Amino acid sequence: MSGDGSLDRLKRDGRIVVVGASLAGLRGAETLREEGFTGSLTMIGDEPYEPYDRPPLSKQILLGRATADHTLLPRRRAIDAEWRLGVPATGLDMAARRVRLGDGDEVEYDRLLIATGVRARPWPKEDEAELDGVFVLRTRDDAYALERSLAQSPRRVLVIGAGFTGSEIASACRERGIAVTVAERAAAPLVGALGGVIGAVAAELHHENGVDLRCGVMVTGLEGDSTGRVRTAHFSDGNSVEADVVVVALGATRNTEWLAGSGLGAGPRGIACDAGCRAFDIRGIVTDDIYVAGDVARSPHPLFGYQFLSLEHWGNAVSQAETAAHNMMSESADRRPHIWVPAFWSSQFGVNIKSVGVPTMGTEIVIAQGALNERRFTGVYGYQGRVIGAVTFDQSKWLQFYQQQIETTAPFPPPFPTVDRRLEGQHPRDADFPDPSVPTHGPTVTLSGYAPDDRRLTFTPARH
């Protein structure tokens, strides 16, 4: 289409529809306007709210430091959009370029940006999930309801799942002086995302802060009283615990069901797209008019063996949406690849946990700075002789350096002496990730692709 004027026409009076009115959808829309798009812009969101920020929901909001309706995202610029909020998209007709809405309406597009994200995985037994006092935490309404019940001083809260969200919830409860039990199927908290070496530190954080942590158990059932209020949870080891609040923190499910049968390459693991954020159809052919961004996208990353990464990361949503919008407004030679290096943070038990790269690809870990028992350290993950990821506990200033190490495929273990390194950090050891064939809810980075079990690929860039 280069040079035939079609891009100019699109920019001038095209119709762009953004499905998903959260962080990625908003930043994408702003970038479209930034890039000179003057046509019509429609924002579709299933929640009745303007785009709001989610990370504070499990932190400031649960601590009662801010209220759930106060996290609306600041705008970078006016986007002059038509908003269809409180209405989910229910279908896509790729041939007619139409999105169907839950209220029966249809919206036509010339370009579509899909940013429908994920939702909390609910408790699998429906009748138990409906008991009063059983919560998930993903949306503003979830946070409002959970905070309100925490404010009523429950005798005990049970958190099911010790990933990042579950751990943050447990942390907020302890800070409010509420008794908490955490049940985790794996051997330690955070192991799915950071491995067993770091998981052991996370477990100590739980213990030190008075959490009743039960690892290696599953919750087999929730029992309510005669009024339909949750009362008891039963564990696979035969024990049970009395709790009047139960928070199900078992990870997230991608919002792709509305695309079933559309012909787009969408499924439970997300929507596959190329490095330029263009969606694949089910034949593996890249579309020209449908772009994907944020938690719902899976895109190949050159630094990580071109494996398709699905990232539930705030920074990824922003970066991918910007790239998708830029590419939508560009001739093919001007398009950019989405090569954001994964990064996330979590704040729990007063410790700032941050990470870059893909720790889950790591087979070994070395503590490059600080010490595990001081809760202040930098762990560097290695994969086939290169640095593939890093995690810090209260040492975020080191992360940028290790990001450069990842980007330049620097050797592992790091051959240079580091400051503040203790004895335990001298030698790499097994990073101790759980068997990848056993499903866990924990990882925030998922490695997948056409050959998900093939981990032999490595990317070796030209050296200057």
Next chain:
Amino acid sequence: MRLVVDLNRCQGYAQCAFLAPDVFAMHGEESLLYNPLAEEERHEEVARAVAACPVQAILVEADPSAEAPRTRPGGDR
């Protein structure tokens, strides 16, 4: 006034917590907790915090009167 902090960028320098303590507070050694809807009368302190942040991680809505979503029933055009 709406604000958001890019906590990937934030390295806990705590300049914001010194300059606008009613809006930003350190939580532990390095974590930052902030009020995402700061009161308008904190505007000057917040502006100072935005300017002082060594990693420029704070985004405040530029135009406080930025459009409220308008909804038009029916049709997209």
